[in-house]
Structure formats: structure tokens, C-alpha cells
Amino acid sequence: MKCAAQSSDKFRNGCLTLLSAAAFAALIWWAASSLDGYKLRIINLIAINAILGLSLNLIYGMTGMFSLGHAGFMAIGAYVSALLILSPEQKTTMWILKPITPLLLNIHAPFVVSLIAAGLAAAIFGCLIALPVLRLGGDYLGIATLGFSEIIRILITNLTPITNGSLGLKGIPAHTNIWMSYGCLAVVLVCVVRIMNSNFGNVLRAVRDDEIAARTMGIDTFRARVLAFTIGCFGGGLGGALMGNLITTIDPKMFMITQTYNLLMIVVVGGLGSITGSIVGAVVVTTMLEWLRIVENPVSIGGFEIPGIPGMRMVIFSLLLIVVIIFRREGIMGMREFSWSWFFRTGSRGTEGGGQG
């Protein structure tokens, strides 16, 4: 009887997930046809930040490795994708300081291929840092990835024949539309949910909770960590590529530590280790960051002109983060996940992940 109840629950949840996915697709269709460019851009950013948040959460929240390198992996992804998409004509006119390396001039790939290449390139770099650093144990990862992220930025600034240096790349075709970004988010979400609901997901959480016990239980914790980090870096590269194709201009300054900081905020505010949390966090943090732009603009109250203070929103944001850490350290979701059984008082505790983006 218990089993029958469970499988009917599963069927019900599956139907609800499909229904809400369809409803969400309709919503996207409506948004794509009737919202203005500015709003669409924010909606796109939410999806991209959700992808980035999920991938960082896989590394930090779910496997317990504090990483400060996501901006670096985003940069790799954004540049790889842009270099594959830009046409040879665009490339010859853009590289004014030094000519582009001939090898890169004629290389060209469709958008989706460039996204996969961006993810793979970031994953390879991620794996290459993880291998030596994680050998030392997880404690050094934060500082090593922070250093890596800066090194990448400085390399990009100086490798002019490849990256066009500090001038950055302009005129990247705006391939990232709302369908693209939410399509990618859906794929990433399904993959992360599947991983975390599988026994490998249990293993990653086990490595986070108690490394010694995990090793005793026969788990090669080094391998598990390197894998989780590499998968997370793939997400970082993919998110960076999507962002480049949304904003259409990239330069090294886009990928400073503040970028990583925003992502950390998404993960922490949403809830470390919660997939649902990263989605919620992406919505909250992205809209707040936009909304707080107001405080950086000059305002006049009753005839008084108050000048805008650049960086003010980061001050407010940092304060908010501190408040979250003090009063609700586990974030909005804690480690909980969305489940349809929230709406039904059947008493069953499904572990089904949500189906919405």
C-alpha cells in the first residue's frame, strides 16, 4: 500500500512538473512578445545568474568547497564563445593594437557549439587547478581560486593577439534571447537535480559533511571533489558565455571579484546546498541589484540635490549579506528543496526537485 501511494505521488508530481513547465513556457512566450528590452534583459540575467548560482552551489554548498574563482571561469567561457562567434571581418577590424593570431581569425562555430566549447574550456581549466590544489585538502581552494581568477583577468588584459587586451570584444551577436537563456537554465537545472538526487549527490553531500567518514566508507573524496569542481566550472563557463552574448560587449573589467561576490550572495542568500535556493537567490539578488541602482543616481528631495554615490548599492548589498548571515545563516531555503508535497498534506516526504525555472 505504501509503495502504491508513493508511485501515485510520483505520477502526480511528474504531471504537475510538466504542467508548470508548460505554464512557464507560456509565460516566457508572453514576456518575449510584450516586455521592453530593459525588462527582458533583467529576466535574461536572472536565468544566467541562476545557472551561475547553481554551478557555484554545486561546488560550495553541496560539496563544501569554498571557491572564489567563478568570475575567472566565466571570463574563460565568455571569451571562448565570443572568439568562436565573431566573424573574421569583425575580428580584423576590432584588433587595432595588435593583429589577431591567424589561427583564431578564421575559426568559427555556431552559437550552441560555442556555448559547449565555453563550458568545456572552463571545465578543463577548473580541473587543472583542482588537481594540484585539492591534493592539499579543501582549505586552500578559496585562496587558490581567487588567485587564479585574477591571473586569468590579467592574462586576458595582456594577451592582446588573442583577447584584444583591455579594449575587450564588441559587437558580439546578441544570441542570448529569453528562450536561449531559459532553455539553458532548464537543461542545467535538470542535470543538477538528477545529480543531486542520485547516489553521487549523496556522496557529494557526504564529502561535505564528514570527509573522514566518507573516505572510510570507500569514497575517493579527492576524485569526488575534483569532479564536482569541474562540473561546477562547466556551469561557470556556460554562464559567462551566455552573459557575453547578452551584453554583446566583454572586457576584462567585467570579471572582477565583485562578479564572484554577487554569485556568492545568490548562493548564500538562497541557501547553501539548496537547488531551489539558488533559483530563488538569483531572482532576489538580480532584481535587487537592478533596483538598487536608484541609490547610485542623484536624487532631489524637497529641493535638495543629493549626488549619487557610485558603489553605494554594493555597500547596501554587503550590509544585507551581513544581516542574512547574522539572522538567517542558512539562507532563504536552508538546505530544503521545493517539493510538490508541500501543497498536499499526504505526509509523504518526496525528494522530487521542482520543475520550474
Place this chain on the structure above:
Amino acid sequence: MTSAGAPVLSLHGVTIRFGGLVAVSELSMTVPEGGIVGLIGPNGAGKTTAFNIITGFYKPTSGYVEFRSPEGTRRITGLPPHKVCEAGLARTFQNIRLFQNETSIENVMVGAYVRQRGRWWQRMIPLLFPGAAREEEEIRSNALALLCRLGLERYAHSKAASLPYGAQRRLEIARALATRPSFLLLDEPAAGMNPQESAELLGFIRRLRDDFNLTILLIEHDMKVVMGVCEHIWVLDQGALIANGAPDEIRADHRVIEAYLGKDAADA
């Protein structure tokens, strides 16, 4: 010795130094197949350290450990802990070390991972890899069966940290069994149990051995448990072996009484 099995685990002159402290010194001992063997000694004798050496967490300064499995006898010293587990040794900890944020069934499933053949990426596309999906369903139902066997079924979906103390100890054993060991090391399984619980533990340990075809080596301070369940006992004091034999011999051994109660008690 009551059990006549050939040795499955043998330590050969194992010594480990931490700075100036010799925590285990020239320890040579064997455990026969299918036996329930005790390792006892006063606090700080080096018992847990010996477990840590056997399971690969410490590398001995000198000496080595051999383990016999169906594949043959091999030296397990120098293997990393997860390889030791793969070879068939599982253990529990003196201070319970569960995966606190995971449910009981997830804890047990993690134990089964070492024998899992399906790869992680196959689980992302279950339609292409139905075998991997089926395997994992099996792991889940085996884990549930194991929880039932240890009387933990009602905690299956509760977080490990929320379980009562005794249940946490049993869950740690369930998790160890999920790795399908041939040899089980228990570090103070009766710690924190009341007299009734530790009386039940005697039958429980014997049943474990019989049902799962195990060899068991256990550290224990509760003498009722040790004398009641062990067929052979090794006694450590300050890192060195001071006696070994059947429970009755150990109970009467002069040096053992001296180590536990001091010289005066032994002379009296």
C-alpha cells in the same frame, strides 16, 4: 581459541610515533576468520590508533598489516582509506561520525557507493542508461532492507543528526555493512548505552557476524560486553601488547589487572 579460522587480518610489528610519543609499539596480532575478537586496554592505550593504522588513516612508522580476502592476501599498509574499504574492511567510530545533514537511508546508500558500477553521468540521462537507474533503485531498496534489519526503518527519512543516540550507533553499523565488508571494526559500540542496551548488544553482534559472514574486531571498555561476546582478547597498555587469550585467561591475568587497576590491586 574457540574459532579455528585461519587469520584474515594480521599486524606485524606495527609501531607508530607521534613526535616523541610511541602510541603503538611493536604490535603483532592476528584475527581469525569468522571470529569475534576484542582489543582492550586503558584510556590512551593506542586502541583507536591501531584501528586508524589498519584502516589506512595513519601510516605506521614501521611494521605492516596484511589482510586476506577471497582475492588473496595483500599488504594493506600504505593503501588510502577508501582502498582499504574496497578491500573489505569497514569500521565505525568511537565518536559517531554520520553524515549529519543526510537522512538515514542516504547515509546507508553512501556506504553502498563503493560497490556501485553505474557512473555519475549515466544518472543524468536515465533513459539511455536504464541499467544504472535500476542499479540505483536496488541500492535504495537494499539500504531500506538494511535499515529494517537494524530496526531503523522508522528513521529512514529522518536526518541522521535527529536520531537518538543508540539509533545513531546502529545507523553507523548499517552504513558500514552497506559497503559489503568481510571484516568489521567496531570502536566502542557500547559507549553511551545503558545496561539493558549493552546486554542486547551481545546478541546483536553475534547475529551480525553470522548473518553477514563477518569477522569482527571490537574495542570496548564495557567488560560485560567484552567478556560476553569476544572469543579472543588482545590487551594493549601504553601502546604495547601485554596479554592475549580467551576471556577467562584475560580476566585472571596479573598484568591485565595491574594495567587497569594499578599494581596494588594486582598484588592484593
